[in-house]
Amino acid sequence: MKKFVSMMLAGAMVLALVGCGKGEGSSASSSADTVANAQTEAKSEGVMTYAEYEVAAVDDQVVIECYVQATQSWWDNKITVYAADKDGAYFMYNMSCNEDDAKKLTPGTKIKVTGYKTEWSGEVEIAEGATFEFVDGGSNYIAPAKDVTGMSADQLKAYQNQLVAFNGMTVEAVSYKNNEPGDDIYVTLSKDGTNFEFCLEYYLNGSDTAFYDTVGNLEVGATVDVEGFLYWYEGPDAHLTKVTVK
Amino acid sequence: MRKGFMRGVCAALLTVMSVSLTGCHGSKGIREFEIPEEFDTSREIELTFWAKNDTNMVQTAIYKKAIEDFQTLYPNVTVNMRLYSDYGKIYNDVITNLATGTTPNVCITYPDHIATYLTGSNTVVPLDALFEDPKYGLGGSELRFDGPTLSEMIPKFLEECSFSGAHYAVPYMRSTEACYVNKTYVEAMGYELPEVLTWDFIWEVSEAAMEQKAGGLYAVNDQDVMIPFIYKSTDNMMITMLRQLDAGYSTPEGDIEIFNDSTKEILLEVAKHVGTGAFSTFKISGYPGNFFNAGQCIFAVDSTAGSTWIGSEAPLADISDDRFREFETVVMEVPQFNPDDPKMISQGPSVCVFNKKDPQEVLASWLFVQFLLTNDVQNAYAQTEGYVPVTSKAQNSPEYQDYLSRRGEDNTDHYAVKIDASRLLLEHVNDSFVTPVFNGSASLRSAASQLIEEAAKSVRRKQNVDAAYIEETIYPNVTSLYRLDQLDVGASAGGKQDLGPLPTPSKLLIGGLLLVWACLGAAFFLQKRREKGRS
Incomplete structure (x- = not known):
């Protein structure tokens, strides 16, 4: 009973802190950071902390442990993975992976990845060809969305690859890649006169979903709350995972 | 009763044999395409066209207009387009669909990729006979549009689509x-x-x-x-x-x-x-x-x-x-x-036609491919990027020459860098x-x-x-x-290769067929002998 009560209290505290982080613009980051720092976990021997990964130079070899948050579709023994630990987030582009293992890369799964840090058009990632192994005893961590509403592109850079939320955004433009439904959808949203680019990645979400239809049917001028992984392509270009029309 | 039994045995054996043979046929693929005498305009035909663009919305619009115009000329044909922005993805999808027999009818592709598609039997239609067909070939008498003749195709570009002993594609656009x-x-x-x-x-x-x-x-x-x-x-x-x-x-x-x-x-x-x-x-x-x-x-x-x-x-x-x-x-x-x-x-998209069981479907595909070579489509698409048309008919047309002459008039349709890029290839085809x-x-x-x-x-x-x-x-x-x-180089059409020993299922199948034929022969022999005995 005591254990149960403790867990409930801890859970309530986490939710309260996350709640504090939402909807408060730049002040949200400090709350979120507090949560992240409080939750920093020890890494296995030979594995970098997020802080060590962050300062590693481009083209350096990196070894990280992280929790899968989402994957793009598997193809030809490669898979692109969105991942996080309690201190930050990672993006593994075309990680080497067989089809059976790909099916096991479900959200929350803990993996150890060995590869090279790289930067492509501003996106800091682990380069194509990284290898990985499953790590037993992970805690199935799913990162909460961090509210980054109101931040500038420069400020957003610190949250690259993390699951982020932009609230109260205005739809400025929606277009299908190649002007045809069935592929990526490009969405431009604005806040206080500043435009931000978003993308519904076909390989992340597919096109046969209610979510795809919702995004494709967004009307210019509508107000939306969105969540997505903060990918970077010549600027912030979050890969959408959730859209709520207000 | 006895005769009925024998008939039953024969029928059963024939069924087994025909099923076996059907199995063989299936494993060999579709029959070689033969050009129909006439294009049947009384039937509804649906085509799938996998196209590639350069993340350029105007190109999408041109494809759509080409499809609409073609469907106006041939109201019995419907063309469904799927767009890609990457040749590699088209290639991967074709390979996947080859295994299930669900390839598109018409596909924008590279000759390198077609060489792999050819590892299947009769998967891609060789176009040489179609080129020269008097009715439906290039410049043919029964076409409902003004397409290029064979001599109006730029020879160097057409030559790039010839391999494994035939033309397996036509060029659509060329760039460098x-x-x-x-x-x-x-x-x-x-x-x-x-x-x-x-x-x-x-x-x-x-x-x-x-x-x-x-x-x-x-x-x-x-x-x-x-x-x-x-x-x-x-x-x-x-x-x-x-x-x-x-x-x-x-x-x-x-x-x-x-x-x-x-x-x-x-x-x-x-x-x-x-x-x-x-x-x-x-x-x-x-x-x-x-x-x-x-x-x-x-x-x-x-x-x-x-x-x-x-x-x-x-x-x-x-x-x-x-x-x-x-x-x-x-x-x-x-x-x-x-x-x-x-x-x-020299690079750029080419178009190939996939073989299908219905020759009318293949003929409709070929007509659509030819329509993509008409001046309206060629000139419009070439102007979206630094492409050049693949026919002399389009290259020499007043519309295209006028386009080239207006270099730098604006930064959209006549963007100087784009027209300079087209000219680069036009001047260096050789x-x-x-x-x-x-x-x-x-x-x-x-x-x-x-x-x-x-x-x-x-x-x-x-x-x-x-x-x-x-x-x-x-x-x-x-x-x-x-x-x-x-690399299994000989596996494409026209190649010769040592296939090695037959796999066990094939050996069993052939053995089964021989057994069926032996039983049929024995049954026939017994029946004849009985009939002879009665007489």
Whole structure:
């Protein structure tokens, strides 16, 4: 009973802190950071902390442990993975992976990845060809969305690859890649006169979903709350995972 | 009763046999296509067309208009289009669908890819007989549109679609690679652009552009980023350099020759300039055009079909307006080893027709393919990028000539860089080349790219890239990655190969068939003998 009560209290505290982080613009980051720092976990021997990964130079070899948050579709023994630990987030582009293992890369799964840090058009990632192994005893961590509403592109850079939320955004433009439904959808949203680019990645979400239809049917001028992984392509270009029309 | 039993046995045996034979037929694929006497306009025919565009909305609109216009001429035909922006994805999807017999009817593709599709039996229709069919061939009497005749196809482009003993595609558009040069920066560094770019010149200027001022900014652009030379398609880079040096790549039959001393020299040169930061690739750093437009790259090699994305006033862009820099862009041939004998790659989409059980469906596909070669489609599509039409009929048309003459009138339809890019190929058709096509040529092309990417990445990852490293690490890695030592070159149409011993299921099937025939023979013999006995 005591254990149960403790867990409930801890859970309530986490939710309260996350709640504090939402909807408060730049002040949200400090709350979120507090949560992240409080939750920093020890890494296995030979594995970098997020802080060590962050300062590693481009083209350096990196070894990280992280929790899968989402994957793009598997193809030809490669898979692109969105991942996080309690201190930050990672993006593994075309990680080497067989089809059976790909099916096991479900959200929350803990993996150890060995590869090279790289930067492509501003996106800091682990380069194509990284290898990985499953790590037993992970805690199935799913990162909460961090509210980054109101931040500038420069400020957003610190949250690259993390699951982020932009609230109260205005739809400025929606277009299908190649002007045809069935592929990526490009969405431009604005806040206080500043435009931000978003993308519904076909390989992340597919096109046969209610979510795809919702995004494709967004009307210019509508107000939306969105969540997505903060990918970077010549600027912030979050890969959408959730859209709520207000 | 007895006779009835025998009939039953015979019927059962015949059924077994026919099922067995059907199984055999299924494993061999669809029957060879034969041109129908007439195109049946009374039947509804539905076609699937997998198209490729360059993330250019105008191209999508042109495809849609072409489909609408075609359907107006042939109301019984419906064309459903699926768009891709990557040849590789089309290739992967075709390969997947070949196994299930669900290929599209018409597909934009590369000849290298078709060579792999041909490993199936009768999968892709050879077009030679269709070209010359008096009714439905090129310029045929029964066409409902004014298409090109065979003699109006640009011979060099058509020739690129001929392999394994037949034409398995027609060219749709042609492009080449261009070197987009920031002339302003080149001259600011005290250099004068030669008439023809050479590799020596590019390397020299690129190294000079690495000069930094106190504080770390680059002298030439006053920014903290400068990659003087970026090559988009490193497969083309390696292939073009080898061709210019007259060095080995592959034989027409598919023997791999790429692992030679010239390749090693090229890789050592590449490694040297990656090491100083003077050279990078699309795969490592990003689109050359993005760096070029931001004044962070001086020599950007990319397709002429990407010209609308390149230059200070490019109509299409992925970077924000505030990152653009003002400078003069010049469109030049890719760098050469011998300026007197320039060589550049010929590329661009081709169209193939997949075979189907219904010959009318295939004929409808062919009619649609021909419609894509009409002047309206050719001229409209060629003007979306630095493409050139593939027929002399379109190239010489007043509309196309008028388009070329209006270079620079605006930064949209008549964007100067785009028209210069088209002119580059028009003036150098005879300097363009393609690589041999065989089953496995797509893998070899990927390997050519990987050699440069591996050398570049290795340098960046602090490896010592010397001759030994190339021979002992890069060559084996690339050979293994693309299974170049296991290529089944003879598997494409027209090739001969040793298929090895029959697999057990095949042996059992043949054994079963022999048994069925033996039983049938015995039954027939017994019946005859009985009838003879009665009489």
